[in-house]
Amino acid sequence: MDFLRAVEFATPQIEADKRLLQFKTYDDYLDSLVTAEDLCYLQNTVVARTLAELGYRSSGETLSKESFKKRLDAVLEYMFPTIRPYELLSEKIKLTDPLIQDLALRERSNRVGILATIIFVRHYTKKGFEISGYIDYAQRLKTEDWKPIFKGTKKIWPKATDLGYYHWRIGKVVSNDSLNYKVVIDPEKGMLFQNRFDRKIINVNPTAIVGSNTTRTRIKSHMYDQFILYDHVVRQRI
Known part of the structure; x- marks a missing residue:
């Protein structure tokens, strides 16, 4: 049961993208890629974000603004679905066994x-x-x-x-x-x-x-x- 709760059977992509929940905006996401050294040398937050968006401040994939929104929306929809085309029959029942x-x-x-x-x-x-x-x-x-x-x-x-x-x-x-x-x-x-x-x-x-x-x-x-x-x-x- 602990294993089930831990992974919640999410797809690998959605499970990985849950990290995006910590960012309120795309700029917050870019700021997480910017280092203190970047700000020290560039003296400009906008330029630092632009470099991050272009992928110069990340060893992996840097998401575009459109990709960031799509992936974050997918995580939110998975965790808090707006439409439920099914009824969970067990939801309102007191389960004892x-x-x-x-x-x-x-x-x-x-x-x-x-x-x-x-x-x-x-x-x-x-x-x-x-x-x-x-x-x-x-x-x-x-x-x-x-x-x-x-x-x-x-x-x-x-x-x-x-x-x-x-x-x-x-x-x-x-x-x-x-x-x-x-x-x-x-x-x-x-x-x-x-x-x-x-x-x-x-x-x-x-x-x-x-x-x-x-x-x-x-x-x-x-x-x-x-x-x-x-x-x-x-x-x-x-």
């Missing part, structure tokens, strides 16, 4: 496509039969009402329409592509999931390396026999 809190923490990032979380859940029925599966969290958020789940009045059950579904009693094993993932069956590695947007592979084998930009988190809850989250940070192709 740690597992539900973890899902709520990931809700926004999955809705906007920064994160593509795969849920693995395993249940045992009263007669001891296993029902388990892999769920595309973002897809489920779009296709069903999660309020009862966030309230803790309804459990998450795998379905035959999910990425993966296994019902021991009836011997049913199903796999399906989803909005965010394609199912890949490897003769040696078994079931893998390929993200549709950056084509990265997620290996859900608990003994294997899960894959780049992906973390595996096992969460304990009295509501579930086993619950694992595979969090994949989507790297958009440029």
Whole structure:
């Protein structure tokens, strides 16, 4: 959870551009590139800013006024969106179970496509039969009402329409592509999931390396026999 809060699943560019929040104006940004030595020799703030804008006072990229505004606006829109084309169902609900809190923490990032979380859940029925599966969290958020789940009045059950579904009693094993993932069956590695947007592979084998930009988190809850989250940070192709 600390990792999620730290990076907030921002794109690498937006994460880097958060530094621009310290500047109120473009001139403030240029002033940060000007040294005391510059002012001593030039004796003119405007000239010093001009040299900075031309890139003579920075070892890296110096932003133009237009680029500065665009990047700062992008950071502000990410952190304080003016338009929200979605509703965060977990936002106004008192979350008590740690597992539900973890899902709520990931809700926004999955809705906007920064994160593509795969849920693995395993249940045992009263007669001891296993029902388990892999769920595309973002897809489920779009296709069903999660309020009862966030309230803790309804459990998450795998379905035959999910990425993966296994019902021991009836011997049913199903796999399906989803909005965010394609199912890949490897003769040696078994079931893998390929993200549709950056084509990265997620290996859900608990003994294997899960894959780049992906973390595996096992969460304990009295509501579930086993619950694992595979969090994949989507790297958009440029």
